[in-house]
Amino acid sequence: MSPSAQKGAGAGEVLLAVENVSLRFGGVKALTEVSFDIRKGEIRAIIGPNGAGKTSMLNCINGFYHPSEGRITFKGETRRKMRPHEAARGGIARTFQNVALFKSMSTLDNIMAGRSLKMNTGFFWQLFRHGPAMREEVAHRKVVEDIIDFLQIPHIRRTPVGRLPYGLQKRVELGRALAMEPDLLLLDEPMAGMNLEEKEDMSRFIIEVNQQFGTTIALIEHDMGVVMDLSDRVVVLEYGRKIADGTPDQVKGDPRVIDAYLGVAH
Amino acid sequence: MLYREAGQFKTTYASDMAVFRLREDRIGLAVIIAAAYAAAFLGSDFLLQAVLIPFLVFSLAAIGLNILTGYAGQLSLGTGAFMGVGAYACYKLMTAFPEVNVIVWVLVSGFFSAAVGALFGLPSLRIKGFYLAVATLAAQFFLQWCFIRVPWLVNYNVSGALDAPLRTLFGIPVVGATATPQTRYLVVLTLVIALTWLASNLVRGRIGRMWIAVRDMDLAAELMGIRLLQTKLLAFAVSSYYCGVAGALMVFLWYGGAEYDVFNINQSFFILFMVIIGGLGSLVGSFFGAALIFIMPIALGVVLPVVLSPFGLSVGAETIEHLRFMIVGALIILFLIVEPHGLARLWQIGKQKLLVWPFPY
Amino acid sequence: MEAARISEADRMKAEDLVLCVNNIEVIYDHVILVLKGVSLNVSRGGIVALLGANGAGKTTTLKAISNLLRAERGEVTKGSIEFDGERVDRLSPNKLVRRGCIQVLEGRHCFGHLTIEENLLTGAFTRRDGNAAIRRDLEAIYDYFPRLKQRRTSMAGYTSGGEQQMCAIGRAMMSRPKMILLDEPSMGLAPQIVEEIFEIVRRLNETEGVSFLLAEQNTNMALKYATYGYILETGRVVMDGPASMLRENEDVKEFYLGVSEGDRKSFREVKSYKRRKRWLA
Amino acid sequence: QDSIYIPLFTYRTGPFAGSGMHIADGMHDYLEMLNQRDGGIGGVKLVIEECETGYDTKKGVECYEAVKGKNPVIVNPWSTGITLPLIPRAAVDKIPILSMAYGLSASARGDIFPWVFNPPSTYWDGMSMIIKYIGQKEGGLDKLKGKKIGFLHLDASFGKEPIPLLEELSKELGFEVKLYPVAAQDMQNQSSQWLSVRRDRPDYMIMWGWGSMNGGAIKEAVRSGYPMDKFLSVWWPGEDDAKSGGAGAKGFKMLNWHGVGTSYPALQDIVKNVVDKGLSKASKDKVGELLYNRGVYNSLLIAEAIANAQKLTGKKVVTGEDVRRGLETIKLDQARLKALGLEGFTDPIALSCSDHNGHRPAFMQEWDGTKWVKISDPIEPMGDRVRAQLDAAAKDYAEKNAGWPKRTEPCDKAS
Amino acid sequence: MLYKVLIEPFVFMGEAPDLLVQTLWEGLVSGVLYALIALGFVLIFKASGVFNFAQGIMVVFAALTLIGLYEKGIPAFLALLLTAGVMLVLAMAVERLVLRPLVNQPDIILFMATFGLTYLLIGLGELIFGGSPKEMITGALYLPQGTTEVTVLGGPVRLQHLDIAAAVIASAMIAVLAVFFSKTRIGRALRAVADSHKAALSVGISLNQIWVIVWFAAGLVALVAGIMWGARSGVSFSLQIIALKALPVLILGGFTSIPGAIVGGLIVGMGEKIGEFYWGPLVGGGIDTWLAYVIALLFLLYRPQGLFGERIIERI
Numbered sequence A: 001m002s003p004s005a006q007k008g009a010g011a012g013e014v015l016l017a018v019e020n021v022s023l024r025f026g027g028v029k030a031l032t033e034v035s036f037d038i039r040k041g042e043i044r045a046i047i048g049p050n051g052a053g054k055t056s057m058l059n060c061i062n063g064f065y066h067p068s069e070g071r072i073t074f075k076g077e078t079r080r081k082m083r084p085h086e087a088a089r090g091g092i093a094r095t096f097q098n099v100a101l102f103k104s105m106s107t108l109d110n111i112m113a114g115r116s117l118k119m120n121t122g123f124f125w126q127l128f129r130h131g132p133a134m135r136e137e138v139a140h141r142k143v144v145e146d147i148i149d150f151l152q153i154p155h156i157r158r159t160p161v162g163r164l165p166y167g168l169q170k171r172v173e174l175g176r177a178l179a180m181e182p183d184l185l186l187l188d189e190p191m192a193g194m195n196l197e198e199k200e201d202m203s204r205f206i207i208e209v210n211q212q213f214g215t216t217i218a219l220i221e222h223d224m225g226v227v228m229d230l231s232d233r234v235v236v237l238e239y240g241r242k243i244a245d246g247t248p249d250q251v252k253g254d255p256r257v258i259d260a261y262l263g264v265a266h
Numbered sequence B: 001m002l003y004r005e006a007g008q009f010k011t012t013y014a015s016d017m018a019v020f021r022l023r024e025d026r027i028g029l030a031v032i033i034a035a036a037y038a039a040a041f042l043g044s045d046f047l048l049q050a051v052l053i054p055f056l057v058f059s060l061a062a063i064g065l066n067i068l069t070g071y072a073g074q075l076s077l078g079t080g081a082f083m084g085v086g087a088y089a090c091y092k093l094m095t096a097f098p099e100v101n102v103i104v105w106v107l108v109s110g111f112f113s114a115a116v117g118a119l120f121g122l123p124s125l126r127i128k129g130f131y132l133a134v135a136t137l138a139a140q141f142f143l144q145w146c147f148i149r150v151p152w153l154v155n156y157n158v159s160g161a162l163d164a165p166l167r168t169l170f171g172i173p174v175v176g177a178t179a180t181p182q183t184r185y186l187v188v189l190t191l192v193i194a195l196t197w198l199a200s201n202l203v204r205g206r207i208g209r210m211w212i213a214v215r216d217m218d219l220a221a222e223l224m225g226i227r228l229l230q231t232k233l234l235a236f237a238v239s240s241y242y243c244g245v246a247g248a249l250m251v252f253l254w255y256g257g258a259e260y261d262v263f264n265i266n267q268s269f270f271i272l273f274m275v276i277i278g279g280l281g282s283l284v285g286s287f288f289g290a291a292l293i294f295i296m297p298i299a300l301g302v303v304l305p306v307v308l309s310p311f312g313l314s315v316g317a318e319t320i321e322h323l324r325f326m327i328v329g330a331l332i333i334l335f336l337i338v339e340p341h342g343l344a345r346l347w348q349i350g351k352q353k354l355l356v357w358p359f360p361y
Numbered sequence C: 001m002e003a004a005r006i007s008e009a010d011r012m013k014a015e016d017l018v019l020c021v022n023n024i025e026v027i028y029d030h031v032i033l034v035l036k037g038v039s040l041n042v043s044r045g046g047i048v049a050l051l052g053a054n055g056a057g058k059t060t061t062l063k064a065i066s067n068l069l070r071a072e073r074g075e076v077t078k079g080s081i082e083f084d085g086e087r088v089d090r091l092s093p094n095k096l097v098r099r100g101c102i103q104v105l106e107g108r109h110c111f112g113h114l115t116i117e118e119n120l121l122t123g124a125f126t127r128r129d130g131n132a133a134i135r136r137d138l139e140a141i142y143d144y145f146p147r148l149k150q151r152r153t154s155m156a157g158y159t160s161g162g163e164q165q166m167c168a169i170g171r172a173m174m175s176r177p178k179m180i181l182l183d184e185p186s187m188g189l190a191p192q193i194v195e196e197i198f199e200i201v202r203r204l205n206e207t208e209g210v211s212f213l214l215a216e217q218n219t220n221m222a223l224k225y226a227t228y229g230y231i232l233e234t235g236r237v238v239m240d241g242p243a244s245m246l247r248e249n250e251d252v253k254e255f256y257l258g259v260s261e262g263d264r265k266s267f268r269e270v271k272s273y274k275r276r277k278r279w280l281a
Numbered sequence D: 001q002d003s004i005y006i007p008l009f010t011y012r013t014g015p016f017a018g019s020g021m022h023i024a025d026g027m028h029d030y031l032e033m034l035n036q037r038d039g040g041i042g043g044v045k046l047v048i049e050e051c052e053t054g055y056d057t058k059k060g061v062e063c064y065e066a067v068k069g070k071n072p073v074i075v076n077p078w079s080t081g082i083t084l085p086l087i088p089r090a091a092v093d094k095i096p097i098l099s100m101a102y103g104l105s106a107s108a109r110g111d112i113f114p115w116v117f118n119p120p121s122t123y124w125d126g127m128s129m130i131i132k133y134i135g136q137k138e139g140g141l142d143k144l145k146g147k148k149i150g151f152l153h154l155d156a157s158f159g160k161e162p163i164p165l166l167e168e169l170s171k172e173l174g175f176e177v178k179l180y181p182v183a184a185q186d187m188q189n190q191s192s193q194w195l196s197v198r199r200d201r202p203d204y205m206i207m208w209g210w211g212s213m214n215g216g217a218i219k220e221a222v223r224s225g226y227p228m229d230k231f232l233s234v235w236w237p238g239e240d241d242a243k244s245g246g247a248g249a250k251g252f253k254m255l256n257w258h259g260v261g262t263s264y265p266a267l268q269d270i271v272k273n274v275v276d277k278g279l280s281k282a283s284k285d286k287v288g289e290l291l292y293n294r295g296v297y298n299s300l301l302i303a304e305a306i307a308n309a310q311k312l313t314g315k316k317v318v319t320g321e322d323v324r325r326g327l328e329t330i331k332l333d334q335a336r337l338k339a340l341g342l343e344g345f346t347d348p349i350a351l352s353c354s355d356h357n358g359h360r361p362a363f364m365q366e367w368d369g370t371k372w373v374k375i376s377d378p379i380e381p382m383g384d385r386v387r388a389q390l391d392a393a394a395k396d397y398a399e400k401n402a403g404w405p406k407r408t409e410p411c412d413k414a415s
Numbered sequence E: 001m002l003y004k005v006l007i008e009p010f011v012f013m014g015e016a017p018d019l020l021v022q023t024l025w026e027g028l029v030s031g032v033l034y035a036l037i038a039l040g041f042v043l044i045f046k047a048s049g050v051f052n053f054a055q056g057i058m059v060v061f062a063a064l065t066l067i068g069l070y071e072k073g074i075p076a077f078l079a080l081l082l083t084a085g086v087m088l089v090l091a092m093a094v095e096r097l098v099l100r101p102l103v104n105q106p107d108i109i110l111f112m113a114t115f116g117l118t119y120l121l122i123g124l125g126e127l128i129f130g131g132s133p134k135e136m137i138t139g140a141l142y143l144p145q146g147t148t149e150v151t152v153l154g155g156p157v158r159l160q161h162l163d164i165a166a167a168v169i170a171s172a173m174i175a176v177l178a179v180f181f182s183k184t185r186i187g188r189a190l191r192a193v194a195d196s197h198k199a200a201l202s203v204g205i206s207l208n209q210i211w212v213i214v215w216f217a218a219g220l221v222a223l224v225a226g227i228m229w230g231a232r233s234g235v236s237f238s239l240q241i242i243a244l245k246a247l248p249v250l251i252l253g254g255f256t257s258i259p260g261a262i263v264g265g266l267i268v269g270m271g272e273k274i275g276e277f278y279w280g281p282l283v284g285g286g287i288d289t290w291l292a293y294v295i296a297l298l299f300l301l302y303r304p305q306g307l308f309g310e311r312i313i314e315r316i
């Protein structure tokens, strides 16, 4: 009945595999031997109660935390340790649970900043802002304007993002991540603090990104409606351990998940 | 009603990305530049020599520090020393190769301070905020010590000081005793305009965005693929370049000779004042800040005696100086209270009000 | 229209107001007008929900009440705010807390360098009723949020988003207020904790008579627990009424509850050309 | 215009105010006394205006620009840092600079620096006098062999200037030199330097300090038990500095070239016409102190130069150009000093076109716990050695500033 | 060369152990005195996140007020009390006129405001007290004077009684403050304020009250520092430069730590003296102007928050 169920089955090769990853901070075990994989083109949800280690998992994936044990394989390459900017170069982009925008910049500049990686004219052309530097700037500006149109935020193009309401900030953050044209997009609670209408908008963006550009998405979200509707597969964490993994319907029915996370069945 | 965005449509991204998107702004800028050049011929020597030249020199230094502290968010208290590196490098170069045009050396000397700045910027990867200030203070005191201790830097001058030998540009003296305030002013003005233009190109482009990104949220920037160390070092280098050039201009086109002492810690603080009062992360702000911090005390020195004398108050030079200190201090606090983001923000708000005028919002 | 009339009647009845916001206007930075005349009332022992889209001005309203606006260069330029029958718009935030009105800030704002327990204890800063009582309340908070008890010695800056949210709410409760201004309490919390929080709200409200004004995006929950609701759009109150009535309103249903024509739609089927809101009333 | 404008650059604020204010008072009060007593110089009233520099180069240069337009007849920068940038401007603006025993030593050469004057002695003169004095005490310069002399100096060009001479002498006379630089920010906190002194145990200590460095050094010397009578200084400490050492400071010695106290008729006139009338900022007990009289000496030179200029030109109201000539013709012999009410105040001094310094001898004075006591006759500097340093420096300056304008100003003979 | 750098100084230390002891003692005393100034910074930083540049001038101001009052004929200890009162008034004025309007502003803005305050106090101080240096009223305050010479390891070591007194008073003061700020309710509130003004406001902590308390405490510390430094080197406006020396101490110990101030002070004091004494001559001396900063820098590279500073939270 749910379209996700049909689609999830026929997913392609594995884009990212997490094997036995553990992460400790002093005495706190944020993650314990977690393994799962993300296949190319799917929307993979990560859910779990507060403090279960979801954000930490994303941090491990893009190199902000270094797992104490275990391996992470991305695009066939296995690594123990990676620096965040390498992950970004490798095609991993993300949004953050606590909005981490560049507060004083305008929406436009924030998203442009997301394209820093793709821009490479040298310092001296930059100094004069002519020739290749200007051509590059204009070309990327076009891409950014497309993103702005796509996210329906043209009216705040020039507003410093620090003044935007929370919901729009989240949207800009998504735009910034999209600007990196990632292969794997990590979204940490992209819909927190939004009302229904905005959640609907956001869902649509996520789906469109996924379907039109084929971007693989890992999604953390506490709104079960969203998770169940959008994702192809769901992994559930609790106290740093994986307690379930499967299609939304499978997970929804899992008693351990109901017990640990959902409370009453939704 | 004169100042409106309406009716000015941008048809290309390039024109939309111009510095001044409004026609009125462009006209205003042209008028200001024209006036600045006209001042060379209309202004008195006092105006040129004691007000405008130093103002421009400080503006340049403030732009330098603003790039580092305002744009890239790295607090530096070593500006004075970086200016010194530029001045000493320029001195060495222009005495070693007297036949090369001095303007070339002024511009080249900046590269030396850029290199030194980048070196002292290395700890910035690990050290942040006020803690980073210590690294730059180490630079300040260490370099100052070098200026005193390495006589080679001043060509073993007995006085231990920098002097300004005669140097000409197209046969007209620009450095040295016989250079007129007019020529010096025109040279400084032209350099400052050119360098400001370059700086504004930089900060509006990819590099500027990377700097601001690092300042606003360095962790997020790193996760987006921005190399923190490189970005910060670039900021240190560019910033020091500007400071270095400003230092060279200060010694050779303003003072015309100076001791190491002009590059002391107070100089660093002085520039920092300008940047903060003017507005962090704003090039216009650097000019505003320099104007306020440098010219306000001078103006007070002129105005205070006039104001106080009718009251029969004892107006000794030192009383005026004390009052000047107090007033400058109070005004700094007042300005910060009125607008913590500096004069640049006040300016912006003013323009915004003008855009909607006559309506309040 | 009808809603408005009923609310008038309601207002006549509910004489005992703990909070009365009268036609306030808020300007940020001297130029950005954000609230354009907002009035709302919270009756003693009431739970009032403040609903509205992003940027409608909910947070601003709450900050205007708790007087935290000034710290952000915002200013109430018109109107008045009364708490417990007294004008409070000139009061400092700490005096207001002493009088029993505390705000839970949107976006957590824990003291990162303090441990969870220390964070909770700072909530009791204004209290004068002795250590034993404070300890007792601390235990009560730990009962509500067992997760906090586990992390009590961790620095708050290192705890997860949800843990920080619980910490912020717990901290406010530690001051034993008469009234809590809750800004997006459910944000970033797991579903069962959200339910838990609203249960706590109800319990505090019923057993200790604490009044609540909550700005909340989770309309479903908010209207379930609140007694009265206001809907804010771009700085104006566009609709208000008893919660039960708002729940039945067609627009609210469609735009806030996501149940039009009886059925919940799937997020996959949302169309981008759907009808936008129309608060013509 | 019927007055002569004399700006005084002073620093009654800032880190060096403790010394600067006394000098400023002395400078001001002497000129004011001339105004009060004689109605100015040659019947022309003096307009005396102070400009506060705070010993800061930036403000000093600003002061210069501010006074430049008011036809000043002379400028006293009172800071080496301020003097340096003004030197090239003097010739262009036609304003003579009087940097009394400080500034650029090479400017003693009037043929190269016609507009700059630094009487009565250079720092090289001072250093050679101190070494000579030590030699005297030891019973001959040859007795210095094997001795150790410590040189405590402000770590700035001022403090470092005498080092080449000191080192030259040490090679020749066979004594050892130990250098103890004091950075400006450590002026009040010299314990490291004095620890080193304890380690090295120099036989004599020579100090080249300024502002609170002097007081700090004296205190530290007392603290660390250094024998005070072997502690000698160039001419910049004042009473306050010595007093801060308490009783232990007794025996401290310094060079000086003018009298202290108010026993001179001119000083009496100052007390009568200026201080008692409430026209001075100095309290009465400070009048006649060392640095106060230093200021008086400075103004004495100014007044004399103006008087000379009036004589040379026949004009009443003279200009900076005239006063430059007046300075070059200064000739203060005892007779003239007596006429000025300053008999015995200082050694005679005469300047000339080529010699803008005079290289006058100074005497050694000692702190007896409450006041300075003159303990030696004037000591002649080692003229040839100083000249060698000076010529080298002047040549160096001329070479490095190729294009430095040749002197075109004609030479007047003293009348 | 290597021998000179790596071996000779140590040989010398062994040869003249009394000088080593003396050097260490001098370092200890300077360290304690640096710590006293740094302590004033720490108090204010801890409680408001404000880096108070005016601490140096506050030291001078307090000392001058004390001397000024004493010269007016007021008995020394009454003058001491009155000076404390003046510092309280100053604290209240600063809170009312500077801090309150600048609540919740970025650190650097508040830093800058304290610069304004510095200027204001310099101007005011010079206007009232004049620029001439003054002597601390050491005798009237019954501070011990004089010297004891003890023989250590075969050589004389001179101990100034004043230095001993300074060390004792400073240590006692630091201990009291450390206890007060870590064990009381106020202490917790202070740390909360430093963390986030906004959140502190929202839980009802009265920033105003807290700020008056810490600025007053910092004023008292400044008074003590002024007396001790004044007794050592006289009181004049140039004394405020000493504050620059407190910066490396502060950074080394961590901005927020009271024990850090004392440990940092000792490391800087001793490190600088030993460095200058044993290694300085190799480069012509005078290296203690920057040595302290370099020492602090090296420590920071290892621990970016200083020795005892609060961890810098890096989370996303």
Ligand SMILES: Nc1ncnc2c1ncn2[C@@H]1O[C@H](COP(=O)(O)OP(=O)(O)OP(=O)(O)O)[C@@H](O)[C@H]1O
Pocket (backbone or CB within 6 Å): A163, A164, A165, A166, A167, A168, A193, C028, C029, C032, C034, C052, C053, C054, C055, C056, C057, C058, C059, C060, C061, C072, C106
């Ligand atoms: N400090 C500020 N300066 C300028 N404008 C601001 C500031 N804070 C908020 N605003 C503006 O005020 C409006 C209302 O913001 P507010 O935060 O009150 O909305 P909200 O209803 O709480 O939204 P959300 O649901 O996203 O929290 C927004 O348009 C925002 O851009």
Ligand SMILES: Nc1ncnc2c1ncn2[C@@H]1O[C@H](COP(=O)(O)OP(=O)(O)OP(=O)(O)O)[C@@H](O)[C@H]1O
Pocket (backbone or CB within 6 Å): A025, A028, A029, A030, A048, A049, A050, A051, A052, A053, A054, A055, A056, A057, A097, C151, C154, C158, C159, C160, C161, C162, C163, C188, E315
């Ligand atoms: N840098 C760190 N140092 C110490 N503990 C940490 C750190 N990062 C995370 N933790 C701990 O690890 C656990 C998992 O945190 P994480 O942020 O991953 O949770 P989460 O699943 O994202 O929860 P939420 O839904 O509340 O955001 C938490 O208990 C947290 O306190």
Ligand SMILES: [Mg+2]
Pocket (backbone or CB within 6 Å): A054, A055, A056, A097, C160, C161, C162
């Ligand atoms: Mg999380």
Ligand SMILES: [Mg+2]
Pocket (backbone or CB within 6 Å): A166, C058, C059, C060, C106, C183
């Ligand atoms: Mg909000």
